[in-house]
Structure formats: structure tokens, C-alpha cells
Amino acid sequence: xxxxxxLAGVQLKNPVMTxxxxxxxxxxxxxxxxxxxxGAVVTKGVAxxxxxxxxxxxxxxxxxxxxxxxxxxxxxxxxxxxxxxPFLKQFDTKIIVNVCGKTTEEYLEVxxxxxxxxxxxxxxxxxxxxxxxxxxxxGQNPCSVEEITKAVKKKARQPVIMKLSPNVTDITETARAxxxxxxxxxxxINTLTGMKIDIHRRTFALANQTGGLSGxxxxxxxxxxxxxxxxxxxxxxxxxxxxxxxxxxIEFLLAGASAVAVGTANFHNPSAxxxxxxxxxxxxxxxxxxxxxxxxxx
Amino acid sequence: xxxxxxxxxxxxxxxxGAGIMSLWLQTKEIAKEAAPGQFVSVYCKDGxxxxxxxxxLCEIDRENKRLRLVYRIAxxxxxxxxxxxxxxxxxxxxPLGNGFPIQEGKALIVGGGIGVPPMLELARTLPGxxxxxxxxxxxxxxxxxxxxxxxxxxxxxxxxxxTKGTVLDAIRENSVKADVLYACGPTPMxxxxxxxxxxxxxxxxxxxxxxxxxxxxxxxxxxxQSAGVDEHSQVxxxxxxxxxxxxxxxxxxx
Numbered sequence: 001x002x003x004x005x006x007l008a009g010v011q012l013k014n015p016v017m018t019x020x021x022x023x024x025x026x027x028x029x030x031x032x033x034x035x036x037x038x039g040a041v042v043t044k045g046v047a048x049x050x051x052x053x054x055x056x057x058x059x060x061x062x063x064x065x066x067x068x069x070x071x072x073x074x075x076x077x078x079x080x081x082x083x084x085x086p087f088l089k090q091f092d093t094k095i096i097v098n099v100c101g102k103t104t105e106e107y108l109e110v111x112x113x114x115x116x117x118x119x120x121x122x123x124x125x126x127x128x129x130x131x132x133x134x135x136x137x138x139g140q141n142p143c144s145v146e147e148i149t150k151a152v153k154k155k156a157r158q159p160v161i162m163k164l165s166p167n168v169t170d171i172t173e174t175a176r177a178x179x180x181x182x183x184x185x186x187x188x189i190n191t192l193t194g195m196k197i198d199i200h201r202r203t204f205a206l207a208n209q210t211g212g213l214s215g216x217x218x219x220x221x222x223x224x225x226x227x228x229x230x231x232x233x234x235x236x237x238x239x240x241x242x243x244x245x246x247x248x249x250i251e252f253l254l255a256g257a258s259a260v261a262v263g264t265a266n267f268h269n270p271s272a273x274x275x276x277x278x279x280x281x282x283x284x285x286x287x288x289x290x291x292x293x294x295x296x297x298x
Numbered sequence: 299x300x301x302x303x304x305x306x307x308x309x310x311x312x313x314x315g316a317g318i319m320s321l322w323l324q325t326k327e328i329a330k331e332a333a334p335g336q337f338v339s340v341y342c343k344d345g346x347x348x349x350x351x352x353x354x355l356c357e358i359d360r361e362n363k364r365l366r367l368v369y370r371i372a373x374x375x376x377x378x379x380x381x382x383x384x385x386x387x388x389x390x391x392x393p394l395g396n397g398f399p400i401q402e403g404k405a406l407i408v409g410g411g412i413g414v415p416p417m418l419e420l421a422r423t424l425p426g427x428x429x430x431x432x433x434x435x436x437x438x439x440x441x442x443x444x445x446x447x448x449x450x451x452x453x454x455x456x457x458x459x460x461t462k463g464t465v466l467d468a469i470r471e472n473s474v475k476a477d478v479l480y481a482c483g484p485t486p487m488x489x490x491x492x493x494x495x496x497x498x499x500x501x502x503x504x505x506x507x508x509x510x511x512x513x514x515x516x517x518x519x520x521x522x523q524s525a526g527v528d529e530h531s532q533v534x535x536x537x538x539x540x541x542x543x544x545x546x547x548x549x550x551x552x
Binding site for chain 1: 303
């Protein structure tokens with residue numbers, strides 16, 4: 001049995017990776033998770049300079065999910081290259097760096113800074129709903145998706161994953177735009193914009209008022225979108241959105257994803273990623289499957 | 299010091315005040331490693347509640363590997379915990395956070411509201427001279443245990459016990475002098491104590507609270523503002539769950 005998957009020429013030992021923003025750069029979770037057993041670690045978004053993020057409270061729980069409005073707090077690319085990449089290089093896993101910016105130039109500055117770093121892929125975050133500039137502003141219009149993808153592809157030395165927003169009328173349009181711009185892979189979904197109001201305090205649960213909804217509550221939306229996008233584009237799709245268990249991950253693979261990312265589940269179960277790898281193995285064994293691509297709809 | 303996720307067994311639970319629960323847990327490892335001022339993440343059984351609840355350690359029995367959690371029923375998660383009974387199991391992650399540093403000199407140990415519980419284990423642990431000042435709205439709880447740990451002054455908002463007013467009113471009324479201040483409680487109380495410590499030249503260690511998701515420093519939900527640029531974040535932010543929850547009052551902006 002072989003769990004390996006190939007994403008744009010990068011060979012992952014299994015299809016399970018972490019979802020950006022839920023796992024830092026792996027340092028904290030490495031106490032609970034043997035990072036050598038993951039297909040890839042996708043880091044928290046990093047910008048050209050340190051970002052302070054949003055005021056608190058930054059998170060709120062909702063039924064079957066959570067809202068977050070961290071606001072892409074990050075230490076900036078210099079600290080990241082000096083501290084986080086050497087940490088991750090100690091492990092036999094692929095490193096995917098999530099890149100954020102307020103302007104095209106800021107994205108490109110990070111992409112160029114990473115060109116000589118030992119990272120395997122770049123994931124371009126054009127879908128964060130919690131920052132005023134950049135993020136989702138690039139991700140909701142097919143024209144700007146294509147433009148920024150082209151600009152990034154021109155500078156990037158590593159394969160490029162464009163991370164898509166579900167906060168659009170038709171996600172296949174932005175997926176096709178990313179593909180037209182030269183994206184090697186697309187990943188989806190980022191969080192759905194939501195809001196929670198505290199009825200006793202009569203105020204917003206989050207200081208940012210709105211936040212990104214994640215967790216099992218979004219899974220059916222995510223599975224549907226992964227199915228649509230995987231039929232609309234030829235490039236591989238990384239599926240995510242509410243994956244808690246191996247069963248959830250398998251649903252995404254059946255919907256057409258080549259790999260999956262695990263996010264909010266890490267908060268619920270620090271070793272969720274490893275449990276999912278194990279569960280996929282058991283599923284393949286049960287149904288006599290030899291490779292991940294055997295997990296497909298009849 | 300290793301953090302562990304494990305399943306603990308409930309030894310007993312009782313209501314010790316209006317909406318205040320006292321839960322004794324038998325752990326496998328967590329209690330052995332725990333120190334005053336640290337906390338545990340407690341997981342709900344109801345799968346629609348994904349995030350663990352951070353709860354401070356009120357008493358640590360290292361020898362028998364037992365923990366006492368005293369918490370307030372504040373929402374659906376803690377409501378769920380309030381129904382735990384002897385023999386039930388509950389998943390924990392811990393011990394988390396840094397805990398209180400043990401400093402030399404006379405200690406002034408201050409708790410307010412649901413900030414009282416972690417101060418009990420600290421008071422029991424601190425070896426030297428100490429005085430405890432605990433503030434409540436009206437009804438007190440943990441009073442006997444606190445009194446056994448050291449000289450205790452009370453402040454109540456309604457004046458039903460001790461000084462009528464805040465913990466700071468009680469400190470002033472009794473002319474309490476000390477070298478080191480340790481405190482946990484609502485932000486306005488911590489702010490007032492930080493100012494008071496500054497005026498009187500006391501070193502002050504305060505335990506902070508913020509909404510958390512991961513509890514281990516990865517998600518950056520629970521940050522507080524720091525006076526200087528933090529080494530990890532590279533901005534003026536510190537993680538309450540990781541660099542804290544206990545900070546030197548000079549390090550943080552309240």
C-alpha cells in the first residue's frame with residue numbers, strides 16, 4: 001500500500017497536511033505530533049514584515065465550529081527564515097509556506113525572499129477574510145486572481161498553490177482564473193465569513209466583528225466546492241474545511257481532492273493529523289486499495 | 299516539563315458557591331508536573347463544542363497525582379462540566395502556561411472573583427511570610443482553605459464580609475506591606491494593582507485571561523499587549539497561553 005501523492009512534482013509521503021494558521025510552524029504541536037509522519041506542514045501566513053494582527057477577542061466558538069479573526073499576526077519573513085525554516089528542516093516532511101501581503105509587491109517580496117530557501121511549495125493566501133487590505137480583496141475577483149497568480153509565478157522558484165476563498169458566487173471562476181494565471185495547485189476552502197453576537201453583553205463576540213468560520217459546520221460546503229473545482233480545473237486540488245477525522249478526509253478525496261489539510265481539528269485533538277493518516281491507511285486496507293488515487297467516486 | 303493529553307477520572311464534584319464548582323480529578327501524569335499558576339485545557343464530550351476550556355489549577359496533589367479545578371459556570375462548556383460526577387472521565391491537556399515564579403520576600407497574594415482559585419495553590423506553596431487578600435462581589439468561596447494557607451483579608455462589594463469595596467480598598471485599609479505581589483482577577487483589578495505596585499515599589503506578577511483556541515501557543519488567539527517587542531511574535535504581543543498566563547506587570551499593557 002502506498003499513501004504517497006505527487007503535487008506538481010513534489011512527492012508527499014501521504015496526502016495529509018496541516019491547514020495554514022492552525023499549526024504555527026509546527027514547533028508547539030511537535031510535542032504531540034511526529035512531524036515526520038505528515039505529508040507536509042503548511043505554515044501560518046508570513047508577510048514581508050511583522051504584522052501585529054487584530055485586537056482580542058480573536059476567536060469565538062459556535063455550534064460545530066469556530067470563528068477566528070487573528071488578522072494574520074506573523075513575525076515577518078526574516079525571523080521566519082532564520083527560526084522556522086531551520087526548525088522544520090529537521091523533519092522528513094515537506095514544507096509549504098503560506099504567503100500573505102497587503103499589496104502585490106508585498107507578496108512578491110516574500111516570494112523572492114523564499115526563492116533560495118529550502119522550502120518545497122508556496123501557498124498564496126488571497127482569501128483571508130480578516131484583514132482590511134490584501135487577503136480576500138485579491139481572491140474574490142477572477143481578474144485579480146489571475147493577475148496576482150501570474151505575478152507570483154513569474155518570481156516563484158517553487159510550485160505555487162493558490163488558496164481560494166469560498167466567499168464568492170461561483171468558486172469555479174476563481175479556480176479557473178488561478179489555473180489560467182499558471183497556478184500549479186489550488187487549495188480550498190479558506191474560512192467563510194461569519195459573525196457572532198453576545199446577546200447578554202449585546203456586542204460582537206469578536207473585536208473584529210466578523211471572523212472566518214471553520215470546523216465541521218463548514219464541511220458540506222467545502223466538500224461541494226472541492227467537487228466543483230476538481231471538475232473545473234486540471235491542476236491538483238488540496239481539500240480542506242472541517243476535517244476532524246479520517247472519514248472526513250476520505251470524503252474530500254472522493255470529492256476529487258489530491259490531498260487534504262487539517263485545521264481546526266488540531267485545537268480539538270492535538271494529534272488529529274496522525275489519527276487521520278492512520279485512518280486513511282485502515283480504510284485503504286479494508287477496501288483493498290493500493291494507492292491514494294484508488295480513493296475515487298464510483 | 300512535558301505537556302500531556304490524557305483522560306482523567308472524576309473523584310468528586312460539588313457546588314461551593316452560586317455557579318461555582320469544585321472538581322477533583324485523578325490524573326495519570328499531569329498533576330505530577332504541574333505548578334501553581336498553570337492551567338489545563340478541559341475538553342467537552344459534546345462534539346459540537348470543539349474548543350477546550352482553559353481552567354486554572356486551584357490545588358495540586360502531586361503525590362497522589364490529583365488536581366482540583368474550581369471554575370464558574372460561564373457557558374455551555376462549563377455547564378457540561380458541572381454535571382461530571384465521581385467515576386466519569388474527562389480529557390485534559392496540560393499542564394499549560396508558565397505559572398507563578400517563587401520569589402523571596404513577603405508576598406501579597408490577591409485574587410478577585412473567579413481569579414481566586416489559582417491563588418490558593420500559590421498561597422499553599424509559597425514558603426515565606428505572606429498575606430492573602432481576596433475580593434468577591436458578595437458570597438465568598440474557598441474561604442476556609444485560604445485561611446489555612448495564611449492570614450486572609452476579605453473585600454466584598456456589598457460589604458457583607460471584610461472591607462466593603464475592592465481588594466485595593468482592603469489592602470489600604472489594613473496598611474498591608476509586602477515585597478512581591480501576586481494577582482489574578484478581572485482586568486480593572488489587575489490594572490489598579492499594577493499601578494499600586496508601581497507606587498509602592500513592589501514587584502508584581504499578574505495572571506491574565508483571554509479567549510483561547512489551541513492552548514499551546516500555535517493559533518495566536520490569546521495574545522495580550524506587551525510593553526516591548528516580544529521575541530517570538532516580533533510585535534508587541536505575547537501569548538497568554540505560552541509566555542503567560544503569568545506576566546511581570548511591567549511587561550504587559552492593561
